[in-house]
Amino acid sequence: GFFGNWGGVYLPEILRETFDRLEEAYQQARNDPSFWQEYLQLMSTYSCRPTPLTYAENLSKHFGGAQIYIKREDLNHTGAHKANNVMGQGLLVKRMGKKRVIAETGAGQHGVATATMAAKFGLECTIYMGEVDVQRQRPNVFWMEKMGATVVPVKDGSRTLKDAINEAFRDWVSNIDDTHYVLGTACGPAPFPEMVSWFQSIIGTEAREQIERYHGRPPKRVYACVGGGSNAMGIFQGFLEDKKIELVGVEAGGDGLETGRHAARLAGGDASPGVAQGYKTMFLQNDDGQMRETHSVAAGLDYVGVSPILSHLWEEGRVRFEAATDTEVLAALELTMKKEGIIPALESAHAFAQAFKEASDLSPEDAIVINMSGRGDKDIFTVAHAFNDPSWKEFIIERAREYQKG
Amino acid sequence: GFFGNWGGVYLPEILRETFDRLEEAYQQARNDPSFWQEYLQLMSTYSCRPTPLTYAENLSKHFGGAQIYIKREDLNHTGAHKANNVMGQGLLVKRMGKKRVIAETGAGQHGVATATMAAKFGLECTIYMGEVDVQRQRPNVFWMEKMGATVVPVKDGSRTLKDAINEAFRDWVSNIDDTHYVLGTACGPAPFPEMVSWFQSIIGTEAREQIERYHGRPPKRVYACVGGGSNAMGIFQGFLEDKKIELVGVEAGGDGLETGRHAARLAGGDASPGVAQGYKTMFLQNDDGQMRETHSVAAGLDYVGVSPILSHLWEEGRVRFEAATDTEVLAALELTMKKEGIIPALESAHAFAQAFKEASDLSPEDAIVINMSGRGDKDIFTVAHAFNDPSWKEFIIERAREYQKG
Amino acid sequence: MTLEKILREKKKDKDILLMTHIVLGYPSFAANREVIEQMVKNGVDCIEMQIPFSEPMADGPVILKANQESLARGTRVAQCFDFAREMTRKHQIPFLFMTYYNIVFKYGEERFFQDAKEAGIKGLIVPDLPPEMGEDYFAYAEQYQLAPIIIYAPTSTPERMKTLAGSATGFIYCAARRGVTGNNSALDENFDNYLSNCRAATTLPLAVGFGIKSKADVQALIGKADMAVIGSQTIRLVDENGPKAVGPFVASLR
């Protein structure tokens, strides 16, 4: 369960048995070629895999440097790479014979993906979500409920993601026999980081084959945003062994690294090694080891820890980490919409922002791949708000007026 | 330009030249195999084609009749089959050397798709949208603008779709040289019905191959919702020649055919032959030939006319037409979300509703295909409103309160 | 007397003829009555009465709005025929129906021609029906001796104009520019070329419409066309100043 100095299973004894069984099921699945076949089949019929690799002709010309290719995880069912992990774990749940899944969710995407999987596999589903997030992310709560999930607003603590995770663990330790906790990213105690990365490796495998087919050879660089790190691990795995390909993880620079209001763990110097939520990695914490508040315009990157596998690749120098600020991200999002008719999620737009900073340093002979982890149109409330769109505000106020009348 | 008694080019003289040139470009493209290759290439790299055919195991079991398969046009870029048509016309615009596109839009999906295409192809773009719709569909307006389109709120007449169409034609007759009007469905004057159907035939070609691969033989029935008729034409074309396959077009039953508040042209007896918006088809009109108000929970089906090709297939008896009421549609939507984790657009849910009524009449040996023309999650405002969700209303009111403070 | 003949007779005494336009039932039939009275008294030579349609695709905002408001007030096609009957009996100038094809189609083409003839109408302007789409229509026009007015556009090639002329009687309606009714036209050199092409393609009288608003506009057409068409402008006038304003305006044009 360790990757260099990182990872592990730092868990209360009560969960040990459950993790042993999960580890066992995961290893069996991993050693059973028919499992991956079943997974591929599911993803190509229920979701839209392989997802396309889109040549961004206009952006490439605009920057006059590298040829820019975009891996389109936004075209997955439910609109993001989250589906890969969730459907994979769904198959594992079936194998383990469990009848119920639980998950935590912040902005709600992982919750929607899990509720979707639960509907598809006929599982009971409970989603823990901080009360504050429930209020902020009504649309996602609406869809989760419509897909049959029970959404539990967590009223403890800061009533956000961290507390939802705590509450999900609490549910799990009380219901270990029939319940599986569908962790949403390549973090947490082993085997989650490795297992989630395995399911997400489908991105990299496809992207590697696609870029070589379209471009004739491997790319110079691959960019991915890093929150927990699952989409980055997903695409990087297709290129990890070829040391000539530079891998760039882009974290949330928030208001700027110098302000302290950000979520950059591996870029910048604010994070330090720590152990929390069951695993060892680089955390944004104070000198006492208390986790800090993080900030990002993108809820999915707004997290204190990071995949232990990425901490390892960072320490080894295999992956370069950078940060993009909220302002840079909104500019990159706007440019991508205008030039390509593509709407990256705010999370994904971090990868775009960094790639845009660097594209013109490369030659038109070179290609780069940006992982578009999800689509932004589902985040209309966040994006329109981030752009401070006055017509949007009027629209909401007008709608509210109608509802207040009714 | 005629299909049996239907179709034609009923247009002012000023547009004749433009249509002659469009017809010419269309025929050239159609006779040039490299055009379709380019189209397939574009759709497989920019959108996600072929889109999957999903086996709906839980729904099939639930009804205990036919095996239900769902053609997943929701997984297209921009979330609906609209992309097929729009990208195809984009290629044609490039061939014709025009620099600007215009389109009408009601709920906004076709506008978003057109703005997307224009961004991708570097075209100027103006979208005409009734002022009432601009106010109702702010999210789509927001995305169109962000993709660089100019959205013109049409303040004439009823300030809805019909008026947007009129205004788009007015723009076109004033700017015929550099502008192409991207009509959104298989209606309007020739060559639009045939051309749009041609681009949409990609759905049927894929679906035919997929159902035979998965099910081992052709389906018994194919269901598609019918507004203008482009998604239906798209999928039906894959099955048209095999007379043993029953094709079912599902129109908007609104409050019920008997109430008059619906948009059923070919199901029910309220429509009659007419000529408007440049073509002859079955219209919902009064005895004087004035178009009637139509009603549907699904904006995309809320239209007075219908593809002349479908009127022909209806007259020939090749396609059976049915109507699903708003209530039936919401129930079908809810069931599909709960059973399969899939969120059909309200339009598409009409096809689901009809298929559900009939699934148990067939044997488990039989398969049916439902065309899911688009995804419903982009229509959160409409769907949450349609379900009359109290938490949604509170959420909107709370949001408005924040904006009013600011 | 055929429409062409009537117009040619009138033209003998005048540099240029005037055709005006009203939307039936807008703002009301009573107002229509008054406006027509004013027009006839002030020397209008020919009036096109538009039977409103819910989808007037070739009309600009002013006429569009008039169509929709007329319908909203309940105007029916049968009333339009009644009103036409009344006007043709009362006034000794030719009246035309202008409408869209669906109104004719839905009414029944032959019945429409019969009833229009019976109501004393001299011709029909249906902008969305090119001759290719209207075989029956043009046959009935001939049978019932109503002029099916053909429209030329600046984009029409000389060949196209010749072809169209083959279906035309009465006069040719030359749209002065691209676009829809109610906007401004530039009566410039291109326009002169266009009119020469029109002239070369047909021996019928030429009417020029779209955007004519003033005496200067009308004057500029003398010698180039036989008839000037005033469309949206009188509707604007009635909207703003009432039916009584129409007389002085029309009188001022020539």
Place this chain on the structure above:
Amino acid sequence: MTLEKILREKKKDKDILLMTHIVLGYPSFAANREVIEQMVKNGVDCIEMQIPFSEPMADGPVILKANQESLARGTRVAQCFDFAREMTRKHQIPFLFMTYYNIVFKYGEERFFQDAKEAGIKGLIVPDLPPEMGEDYFAYAEQYQLAPIIIYAPTSTPERMKTLAGSATGFIYCAARRGVTGNNSALDENFDNYLSNCRAATTLPLAVGFGIKSKADVQALIGKADMAVIGSQTIRLVDENGPKAVGPFVASLR
């Protein structure tokens, strides 16, 4: 004297020992001081002092809230050491630190053990550090002679208990049921089986925690366990009735 020895000495005079729990800095160090005073006066045998952590994954809502409010009021780890030093000098019962591994890790493991030893702490409870993950930690525990308290769970197999016992000193903390701190436990037959398994796996004293709230709960453990642990209940009491309520409550338990 080692923790085990102290507890065995105390046990000689009592049917069962009592361990209580406080969250340092909640509601304040002053309140902690008063609560501990009350506890010691009323016969508590051992006190675990929780150094608050921002992510207390194994704690239920009551202790979670106490952790977060303590931190919100600015509690630092150094203050916890100072407070521990004060308490161990003042009161003649063993004090333990309870916290999560990150607090130890971030402080520096060896330094943490050194400073805890120096502050008079007898043992550490770190629920998220299984022996497999804590090689250095358990080595320092031995080096500095602080008891690294091991936790058994109802899901632990007899083999697992044996293995865990190999790393344990002081006593074994037997979690009475599945779930987190602060909820009810059913002290039923399954529970008796569980405790027999615990007893069979180790010769160390057994402490039983999670959900013990009343004299009846404590009585039920006599003969089966050596020490009853009262956790969330005293926090609830202080929240509701203030520090003074703790003494009578503790006195009532035995």
